[in-house]
Amino acid sequence: MTTETKQSAFTLTTPEHGVGIITIDVPNESMNVLKAEFGDQINAVFEEVEKNTHVHGLVITSGKDNSFVAGADVSMLDACQSEEEVRTIAQMGQQLFDKIENMKMPVVAAIHGPALGGGLELAMACHARVVSDDNKTVLGLPEVQLGLLPGSGGTQRLPKLVGLQKSLDMMLTGKQLRAKQAVKAGLADEMVPRSILLETAIEMVETLKKKGKVSKPKKKSAMDKFLEDTSVGRNIVFDQATKKVLSQTKGNYPAPLRIIECIKTGVTKGYQKGLDIESKRFSELCMTPESKALRGLFFATTEMKKENGVEGVEPRKVKKAGVLGGGLMGGGISFVTVTKAGVPVRIKDIAQEGIRNAFKYSYDILNKKVKRRFMRKSEMQKQMAMLTAGTDFVGFKDADIIVEAVFEDLGLKQRMVADIEANCNENTIFASNTSSLPIRKIAEKAARPENVIGLHYFSPVDKMPLVEVIATEKTSDETISTTVEFARRQGKTPIVVKDEAGFFVNRILGLYMNEAANVVMEGEPVENIDKALVKFGFPVGPMTLLDEVGIDVGSKVAGILYDAFGERFALPAAMDKLTKDERKGKKNEKGFYVYGKAAQPTLADKLTFKKKGKQVDESVYRVLGVTPKSKFSQEQIAERCVIQLLNEAARCLDDGIVRNPRDGDIGMIFGTGYPPFQGGPFRYMDSMGIDTLVAKLESYQATYGDRFAPCDLLVNMAKEGKTFY
Numbered sequence: 001m002t003t004e005t006k007q008s009a010f011t012l013t014t015p016e017h018g019v020g021i022i023t024i025d026v027p028n029e030s031m032n033v034l035k036a037e038f039g040d041q042i043n044a045v046f047e048e049v050e051k052n053t054h055v056h057g058l059v060i061t062s063g064k065d066n067s068f069v070a071g072a073d074v075s076m077l078d079a080c081q082s083e084e085e086v087r088t089i090a091q092m093g094q095q096l097f098d099k100i101e102n103m104k105m106p107v108v109a110a111i112h113g114p115a116l117g118g119g120l121e122l123a124m125a126c127h128a129r130v131v132s133d134d135n136k137t138v139l140g141l142p143e144v145q146l147g148l149l150p151g152s153g154g155t156q157r158l159p160k161l162v163g164l165q166k167s168l169d170m171m172l173t174g175k176q177l178r179a180k181q182a183v184k185a186g187l188a189d190e191m192v193p194r195s196i197l198l199e200t201a202i203e204m205v206e207t208l209k210k211k212g213k214v215s216k217p218k219k220k221s222a223m224d225k226f227l228e229d230t231s232v233g234r235n236i237v238f239d240q241a242t243k244k245v246l247s248q249t250k251g252n253y254p255a256p257l258r259i260i261e262c263i264k265t266g267v268t269k270g271y272q273k274g275l276d277i278e279s280k281r282f283s284e285l286c287m288t289p290e291s292k293a294l295r296g297l298f299f300a301t302t303e304m305k306k307e308n309g310v311e312g313v314e315p316r317k318v319k320k321a322g323v324l325g326g327g328l329m330g331g332g333i334s335f336v337t338v339t340k341a342g343v344p345v346r347i348k349d350i351a352q353e354g355i356r357n358a359f360k361y362s363y364d365i366l367n368k369k370v371k372r373r374f375m376r377k378s379e380m381q382k383q384m385a386m387l388t389a390g391t392d393f394v395g396f397k398d399a400d401i402i403v404e405a406v407f408e409d410l411g412l413k414q415r416m417v418a419d420i421e422a423n424c425n426e427n428t429i430f431a432s433n434t435s436s437l438p439i440r441k442i443a444e445k446a447a448r449p450e451n452v453i454g455l456h457y458f459s460p461v462d463k464m465p466l467v468e469v470i471a472t473e474k475t476s477d478e479t480i481s482t483t484v485e486f487a488r489r490q491g492k493t494p495i496v497v498k499d500e501a502g503f504f505v506n507r508i509l510g511l512y513m514n515e516a517a518n519v520v521m522e523g524e525p526v527e528n529i530d531k532a533l534v535k536f537g538f539p540v541g542p543m544t545l546l547d548e549v550g551i552d553v554g555s556k557v558a559g560i561l562y563d564a565f566g567e568r569f570a571l572p573a574a575m576d577k578l579t580k581d582e583r584k585g586k587k588n589e590k591g592f593y594v595y596g597k598a599a600q601p602t603l604a605d606k607l608t609f610k611k612k613g614k615q616v617d618e619s620v621y622r623v624l625g626v627t628p629k630s631k632f633s634q635e636q637i638a639e640r641c642v643i644q645l646l647n648e649a650a651r652c653l654d655d656g657i658v659r660n661p662r663d664g665d666i667g668m669i670f671g672t673g674y675p676p677f678q679g680g681p682f683r684y685m686d687s688m689g690i691d692t693l694v695a696k697l698e699s700y701q702a703t704y705g706d707r708f709a710p711c712d713l714l715v716n717m718a719k720e721g722k723t724f725y
């Protein structure tokens with residue numbers, strides 16, 4: 001006889017075959033998450049199991065369709081007021097998972113959907129794991145992305161299952177493994193179709209009962225044996241990991257070093273000492289401003305997934321898209337439309353070469369995946385078949401949205417609008433990927449301006465998560481919500497911004513880059529400026545970024561911003577000399593840095609194992625007419641450039657360019673790599689104190705002039721003691 005005991009989030013079923021099934025289904029949550037209040041419930045379930053002499057094994061599974069367990073409830077952690085409170089929660093998890101591991105009967109986790117953070121820690125405490133082969137199934141410890149570490153035994157159990165090196169990689173990056181990768185790594189024992197997940201888990205319990213194990217331990221290479229099973233080897237691994245963390249984080253993120261410390265303690269001093277330090281460091285990290293900011297990012301992005309740009313307006317379903325222009329941007333937009341959104345794309349370019357480029361963009365990325373065995377060849381062929389192209393408008397009639405990625409020329413773009421109106425249907429949306437032209441100008445001659453919108457991607461399109469959606473006064477609400485939904489299906493995070501020069505991201509980035517140029521003009525060496533801003537937390541410095549984007553493109557955008565907003569956007573006059581010198585940056589191997597042959601290591605470098613780092617092209621100083629001489633500290637350089645960015649971000653909010661501080665923070669982090677540990681420019685201004693910021697701006701204004709004058713919003717906020725959040 002099957003009996004059932006329900007304890008809110010946990011249901012115990014005890015079928016006749018004697019393998020009890022604990023189903024987790026947290027009420028009122030769309031995904032399973034672990035909460036402190038479940039402690040008593042789960043203990044009661046285990047007591048029930050122990051009392052039931054009929055039960056000789058257990059399967060833990062989820063009652064949700066879309067998740068195993070997505071981890072500890074981040075909101076619960078966020079609400080904690082003290083380290084003690086957090087530590088109690090972590091220790092509760094540690095004790096519960098120890099209890100599972102120490103059960104006399106075999107316990108198997110049957111995993112379908114994400115098993116992340118505390119969810120994977122729970123699964124790792126079981127004696128075996130079976131995973132569904134579904135795309136939704138992912139396993140990982142992403143706590144580092146929240147500025148935390150796995151706090152309920154994860155730092156101790158993962159290395160035992162997947163080895164020291166792999167576990168460090170997973171915990172330090174937050175990387176998630178798909179089902180197949182999890183089996184390969186030794187994190188899961190078997191992968192099966194979802195339809196037989198539970199059945200397989202029950203069989204595993206029986207196998208464990210008979211044989212004590214379900215899969216053979218992974219074989220290690222001789223090198224891995226040395227690196228993982230000897231203390232000398234392990235020290236090398238820990239030293240390398242520490243060096244890598246320090247060079248990547250520049251000391252801005254406290255969690256990764258704590259993760260290494262916890263693993264090392266477990267390995268050298270034993271499991272219990274490892275758990276002690278794990279719960280201690282977890283609780284300390286939870287109270288840091290870095291973790292608070294990163295948790296803020298999690299809440300913001302989760303919230304944004306539900307918004308579609310205009311409240312209450314349903315988006316139309318996009319079934320087919322068109323892309324105009326097969327260049328780098330057009331190729332990238334086609335790629336994400338086909339591979340992420342699953343929407344077929346018709347590309348139009350005036351030349352066969354453009355078409356070839358667009359196909360090559362998708363082919364190269366997909367082919368790499370096939371070569372690395374992340375994708376089957378048949379899947380690649382299926383996705384490539386969704387891309388078709390031509391030099392005319394054949395196949396455009398039934399497209400729901402057209403994204404234009406042609407040359408930045410107003411006349412040309414206006415002609416494109418007319419062509420689309422003539423060759424598509426009356427509902428087809430015309431989305432322009434311009435980075436600088438006002439959308440209202442592009443829509444000026446449109447017969448159906450309600451269908452015209454801006455959809456600004458960032459390069460490289462397949463990697464950068466942000467898009468700016470730019471509505472004009474005439475754009476219809478349905479066009480906005482359909483475009484937002486389309487971008488989200490492409491895997492992007494869209495923010496809706498106002499139609500002004502530079503929109504949001506490029507406008508504030510422009511002012512920041514201008515200031516970096518001003519610092520160069522005072523003779524500060526190029527590499528010092530880049531190093532200062534990388535230390536501040538940006539992925540690359542402004543001079544490197546300018547070389548990447550193209551100095552010519554940067555100057556063009558600077559001109560547009562100057563025309564729109566006046567003097568504070570004036571670029572130092574000498575920058576013109578770079579354009580006259582045909583210095584365009586990386587694309588023509590002539591910029592602030594050395595590229596091409598000259599950047600390659602010489603034979604002498606190779607013979608002496610000398611690494612050739614990035615080198616400044618010294619001739620740039622001669623062109624600019626300056627003598628390089630370091631006179632500022634890293635902090636001074638970073639503050640001077642960033643303070644301009646902050647002031648302009650506040651001005652954009654005041655002008656309604658972004659709808660709220662949250663969108664502004666997400667825009668800068670996802671669009672430019674603005675340091676995530678600060679939570680974005682608006683959160684950073686709050687943590688600095690608006691009055692402090694205003695005082696700093698006034699002091700810069702006194703030294704460098706009115707481009708630093710604090711904007712009205714900041715001045716008023718400082719007076720009223722207000723914050724953005």
Ligand SMILES: C[C@H](O)CC(=O)SCCNC(=O)CCNC(=O)[C@H](O)C(C)(C)COP(=O)(O)OP(=O)(O)OC[C@H]1O[C@@H](n2cnc3c(N)ncnc32)[C@H](O)[C@@H]1OP(=O)(O)O
Nearest residue numbers: 030031070071072073074114116117118142150151152302
């Ligand atoms: C002690 C431990 O070591 C500490 C921890 O476990 S810390 C937590 C570690 N876990 C994580 O970081 C995972 C966070 N979650 C995610 O990355 C993503 O939500 C996901 C990959 C699981 C799913 O993504 P996706 O399918 O796009 O769904 P998404 O919209 O993000 O989430 C669905 C719902 O689950 C909620 N959710 C998911 N994980 C959550 C978590 N760990 N805490 C609280 N809520 C969570 C979301 O808030 C959202 O709620 P809503 O429907 O009420 O808005």
